[in-house]
Amino acid sequence: MVRWEPGTPERLQAAALELFATRGYERTTATEIAQAVGLTERTFFRHFSDKREVLFHGQERLAEAFLAGLGAAPPDAPPLQAVAWAVRSAAPFFSEERRPHSRARASVIDSNPALQERELCKIASLATTLADALRARGVADLAATVAAQTGMALFGVAFARWVSEGEERAFADIAAEVFRELLRLAGEAAASPGAP
Amino acid sequence: MVRWEPGTPERLQAAALELFATRGYERTTATEIAQAVGLTERTFFRHFSDKREVLFHGQERLAEAFLAGLGAAPPDAPPLQAVAWAVRSAAPFFSEERRPHSRARASVIDSNPALQERELCKIASLATTLADALRARGVADLAATVAAQTGMALFGVAFARWVSEGEERAFADIAAEVFRELLRLAGEAAASPGAP
DNA sequence: GTCTATAGTGCGATAGAC
DNA sequence: GTCTATCGCACTATAGAC
Numbered sequence: 178m179v180r181w182e183p184g185t186p187e188r189l190q191a192a193a194l195e196l197f198a199t200r201g202y203e204r205t206t207a208t209e210i211a212q213a214v215g216l217t218e219r220t221f222f223r224h225f226s227d228k229r230e231v232l233f234h235g236q237e238r239l240a241e242a243f244l245a246g247l248g249a250a251p252p253d254a255p256p257l258q259a260v261a262w263a264v265r266s267a268a269p270f271f272s273e274e275r276r277p278h279s280r281a282r283a284s285v286i287d288s289n290p291a292l293q294e295r296e297l298c299k300i301a302s303l304a305t306t307l308a309d310a311l312r313a314r315g316v317a318d319l320a321a322t323v324a325a326q327t328g329m330a331l332f333g334v335a336f337a338r339w340v341s342e343g344e345e346r347a348f349a350d351i352a353a354e355v356f357r358e359l360l361r362l363a364g365e366a367a368a369s370p371g372a373p
Numbered sequence: 374m375v376r377w378e379p380g381t382p383e384r385l386q387a388a389a390l391e392l393f394a395t396r397g398y399e400r401t402t403a404t405e406i407a408q409a410v411g412l413t414e415r416t417f418f419r420h421f422s423d424k425r426e427v428l429f430h431g432q433e434r435l436a437e438a439f440l441a442g443l444g445a446a447p448p449d450a451p452p453l454q455a456v457a458w459a460v461r462s463a464a465p466f467f468s469e470e471r472r473p474h475s476r477a478r479a480s481v482i483d484s485n486p487a488l489q490e491r492e493l494c495k496i497a498s499l500a501t502t503l504a505d506a507l508r509a510r511g512v513a514d515l516a517a518t519v520a521a522q523t524g525m526a527l528f529g530v531a532f533a534r535w536v537s538e539g540e541e542r543a544f545a546d547i548a549a550e551v552f553r554e555l556l557r558l559a560g561e562a563a564a565s566p567g568a569p
Numbered sequence: 570g571t572c573t574a575t576a577g578t579g580c581g582a583t584a585g586a587c
Numbered sequence: 588g589t590c591t592a593t594c595g596c597a598c599t600a601t602a603g604a605c
Contacts (some may be wrong), residue, residue, distance in 0.1 A: 363559030366453035
């Protein structure tokens with residue numbers, strides 16, 4: 178028998194998600210989450226810098242997947258292609274088995290502005306990470322920033338649709354559709370008389 | 374002599390910006406801000422739902438400007454053009470006289486993650502507002518979402534450059550450059566062999 | 570592991586404007 | 588009288604310091 182069970186952050190996360198889903202985020206205290214897995218409030222805050230963070234544990238792996246995907250893109254792929262590649266490579270992250278869990282998590286986040294802020298912040302941080310990686314590939318500063326920020330905006334749209342009620346298509350298909358839609362809109366805008 | 378000075382939120386905002394700039398956001402309490410203009414902490418929270426919000430007072434007018442700009446776009450303008458139109462019409466909002474104030478505000482926000490989260494949230498809220506307005510113009514759901522989210526991502530890039538140190542170009546010029554860069558990147562991506 | 574500052578809320582009281 | 592801006596106090600939870 179071990180002194181403490183392993184995977185403490187994961188167990189805290191699971192307990193938090195369940196409590197948030199039933200009682201609501203604000204009506205759940207950090208102490209309650211900790212007690213649900215036999216720990217103290219102090220231990221909770223040792224693992225997570227703040228209460229919201231418990232729902233975002235494990236996201237570093239998403240950034241890694243994006244970077245790996247970017248690395249796997251052909252070296253001569255144009256920036257927006259490379260970003261699409263990165264997003265596509267995150268698809269296994271959003272598998273069918275994970276969808277119910279992601280839906281539960283999304284519904285908790287949707288019902289609380291503070292959590293939405295944190296989610297936006299995480300996506301924005303992915304964007305700057307991606308932009309840095311593009312610059313490291315030799316992409317010019319403005320192009321890297323625009324491609325990364327646009328790509329992460331599209332990722333956000335695709336993810337929101339993937340977890341939306343009734344949606345059954347795979348993440349990769351939705352993401353591809355969203356990227357295609359941007360190319361269509363951009364082509365349309367470029368062809369229009371008042372183009373910038 | 375009146376019982377209460379008018380423009381309480383504005384005075385609180387000015388005091389807050391100055392205190393945040395000198396002592397830092399976290400080292401400034403809501404009580405101190407309130408006392409700086411002769412009020413109590415309770416009154417501060419009567420005007421602002423939380424401490425961060427004091428830096429975002431007046432942003433509703435930006436949303437109005439965007440919507441007005443969208444309304445001024447030709448009815449047959451393609452969605453991305455219409456969004457560019459909306460962003461362009463926010464230019465008077467970012468005039469040369471306001472740049473120093475915007476820079477001071479941006480530097481406070483840049484130095485605090487909690488404030489960055491709130492700023493991202495405000496931009497995201499602009500995006501959903503714009504998407505709704507596009508749908509009201511008859512734009513299809515996906516196109517409206519993609520155009521609005523992309524447009525606000527570009528707005529964020531343009532704004533960040535406008536307030537960056539040493540930047541002297543007008544906001545409208547920067548925004549136009551950023552939108553043009555997206556069209557260029559999209560054209561490049563569409564022409565590439567592995568296009569989605 | 571304990572202590573404490575601060576954010577933020579709820580309710581009631583006050584005091585002038587209308 | 589009503590309405591609204593303000594204050595005062597008691598209270599909880601977060602989060603960080605010791």
